[in-house]
Amino acid sequence: MTQRKRLSNSQTPSQSKRRSDSLEEDDGDMPFTQPSSSQVQRGMEKFTNSQVDQKVAEVLQYILVKDQKKIPVRRADLVRNILKDYRNVYPEIIRRVVQTLDQVFGFKLVEIDTKNHLYILINKLELSEATAPLNAPSNPKMGLLFVILSVIFMKRGVVKESLIWNTLKKLRVDPGEKHALFGDVKKLVTDEFVRQRYLEFVRVPHTEPIEYEFRWGQRAEVEVSKAKILEFMGQLHEQEPQTWSQQYKEAHAPPGASQPSTSQQR
Structure with a gap:
């Protein structure tokens, strides 16, 4: 035990941070499994419509803030930091989020990494015109x-x-x-x-x-x-x-x- 403690204390701050980041990545999606339709239905019975609407708004804000910084949204982070007790109704909340992004903001939520479940927002108008945000760089x-x-x-x-x-x-x-x-x-x-x-x-x-x-x-x-x-x-x-x-x-x-x-x- 003493030897293990000495080894732990001998790590530099940067090594400790890299290890922490690595562990966070490993812990990411492991606890979360996509709930079944029956689990979602039972989960929805625990919340009022206003509570679900509030959580949808929080998820929307989280995704839009990430998009401003051009940082992909990681599903594990979304579940752990925003959804929390609402994880069993994840599919319904995401369905409403996707619908709002589409109808209100004109965005499409696209999964760019199916292994780590990373998502980004794409402008639907630009997609429909077969162009892209970087075709004519504005900055x-x-x-x-x-x-x-x-x-x-x-x-x-x-x-x-x-x-x-x-x-x-x-x-x-x-x-x-x-x-x-x-x-x-x-x-x-x-x-x-x-x-x-x-x-x-x-x-x-x-x-x-x-x-x-x-x-x-x-x-x-x-x-x-x-x-x-x-x-x-x-x-x-x-x-x-x-x-x-x-x-x-x-x-x-x-x-x-x-x-x-x-x-x-x-």
């Missing part, structure tokens, strides 16, 4: 992200970290210097964009010194139009999008087609 950060995603897509889905930094340097955005608009560029790209699931930043196995590579994240796969990226590249290079035949084929493949997309090269 500098999204413009920077669009450039990075374009490089990754044109390189067939995976690029070394060094290529991204060299590309940004050509645009006078040096990851080693603080930028007037973006602040800490490296932190923005490798932390914020990754946390928002626009990018994946993974270590390349068996490399010495250690190397990393970038790929499209789950949110980008849902939100960003590859066809628009090709149009952008065509305008930039004064060429037709069809010039890049493989990328053009992938960008215009029907939904669900087995293309070697950015998400499949993993």
Whole structure:
């Protein structure tokens, strides 16, 4: 016992935090199982309509606040932090939340990770017009992200970290210097964009010194139009999008087609 205690106390704060984060992830969905229709029916009998409506409003607020920060909603966190005693009526509350998001806000709740049950909001109008929020970036950060995603897509889905930094340097955005608009560029790209699931930043196995590579994240796969990226590249290079035949084929493949997309090269 004494030895175990010494080992525990020897951990650095960062190690303890990583362990805590890991345990929180592991604990996440384990206690929660989707209730059956009969369980939902019995659960609804315990609450008044006003109580359920209040809980629906709390879930809506939670999802909308997360969306403002572009952070995916994790089902386990939603159940643990917001639903709590209402977990047995989860399907009914989510049904009402989805309906309100659709009819009032024009959003669609999309699951981008079926293993960890992560959800994001998509603008239904933009989906119906076959466009995406990043097609015409309205702020500098999204413009920077669009450039990075374009490089990754044109390189067939995976690029070394060094290529991204060299590309940004050509645009006078040096990851080693603080930028007037973006602040800490490296932190923005490798932390914020990754946390928002626009990018994946993974270590390349068996490399010495250690190397990393970038790929499209789950949110980008849902939100960003590859066809628009090709149009952008065509305008930039004064060429037709069809010039890049493989990328053009992938960008215009029907939904669900087995293309070697950015998400499949993993």
